[in-house]
Amino acid sequence: MQGDGDGWATGPDGELRWGRHGAAGLLLRAPLADGTPAVLLQHRAAWSHQGGTWALPGGARDSHESTVDAAVREAHEEAGIDVGSVAVRAQRVTSGASSGWTYTTVVADAPAPLDTTLNQESTELRWVPEDDVEAMALHSGFAQSWPSLRTRPVRMLLDTANILGSRGPTGWWRDRPGATATLLAEIAGAVPRTVELPDDVFGWVSRVEAVLEGRARTAVVDDARVPVHTAEGSGDDELARLATVTAVDADVTVVVTADRGLRDRLPRGTVALSPSAVLGWL
Structure with a gap:
């Protein structure tokens, strides 16, 4: 059912994690003019969890969705990404909890940095050269997983x-x-x-x-x-x-x-x- 993933999942430790059925985000990579890679990052709105930090477009997975479908959908909703220009390369669980909740990072490529459109969850969307990502104020979860995701x-x-x-x-x-x-x-x-x-x-x-x-x-x-x-x-x-x-x-x-x-x-x-x-x- 569309939207049935929205909500907090509560683990045995009482910690809340967004996404009743888990969550997924899209690590979208594209070549710059010199051939080196850049990734699309979202500057999270102040009201959101860890607002003001940079992370990947992503969110809760609905019960009927695969992690790939959820990540691509979220990137379209939050960044206006043309899903037809996205080529999925891999997926990797980058966070989890004893309750079975997981966050999956879907790794994908685009032929060039795509046009983006803001929604209320972002204050900025930016294609960032990979070498510059670590210098940014990253969401803690993304900061932890980035070393294993970068190329x-x-x-x-x-x-x-x-x-x-x-x-x-x-x-x-x-x-x-x-x-x-x-x-x-x-x-x-x-x-x-x-x-x-x-x-x-x-x-x-x-x-x-x-x-x-x-x-x-x-x-x-x-x-x-x-x-x-x-x-x-x-x-x-x-x-x-x-x-x-x-x-x-x-x-x-x-x-x-x-x-x-x-x-x-x-x-x-x-x-x-x-x-x-x-x-x-x-």
């Missing part, structure tokens, strides 16, 4: 031949340059984006570096989101070499490959993801 800049290297082979019998071998160009165009259209990494870490991928070998080196690729490295010899050798080069604008290096031999050659600290992690974007 780390990712340098992603793509074993392109391995990815093509993982797509199955598409006939890519008959026109390897054409199939390569098509794949990389599709990947370019899927970034920038938030990605989930091992150990519950979120990463931000603003571009994907593709390594091409053999006949694929003649593929025509002209998109800054997928810079290309052409291997004179083995693509694996080039990937292993690139993985040792420290990128000044990245905290994490990720190599996308199913090749166990290549994975064994990667420097310590490099994250290896399976091709399905990227093919799932398409």
Whole structure:
């Protein structure tokens, strides 16, 4: 029933938490002009709980809603967000109580900072660069969960031949340059984006570096989101070499490959993801 989640839930300790069926908020991320991520924050109205602090658009979940539906609905109601421009990436329970009450943060991306509209629950809505979030006066619950929600800049290297082979019998071998160009165009259209990494870490991928070998080196690729490295010899050798080069604008290096031999050659600290992690974007 619409609106039946509004109200306080009382736990065994007597503490009140908003949302009879729990609550959810939307962490909406979008790329700025320089490709770095910003998040949409709400300056809470003075009359609200912890008024005057900054947090995520969110609120009570109705009994018939999923946490994703509740978070997206609240962002639309409180910030006027166009729900059709929201791509959900993950969800994570960031607060809970012994009564079973939970607050779920739904992580999502938008292709660019979206227009917003205030309602009575906010005094301001602002797209804030991720690096600036911690300096703001944050709602205590959001401040506690933010370190686990923020992204780390990712340098992603793509074993392109391995990815093509993982797509199955598409006939890519008959026109390897054409199939390569098509794949990389599709990947370019899927970034920038938030990605989930091992150990519950979120990463931000603003571009994907593709390594091409053999006949694929003649593929025509002209998109800054997928810079290309052409291997004179083995693509694996080039990937292993690139993985040792420290990128000044990245905290994490990720190599996308199913090749166990290549994975064994990667420097310590490099994250290896399976091709399905990227093919799932398409």
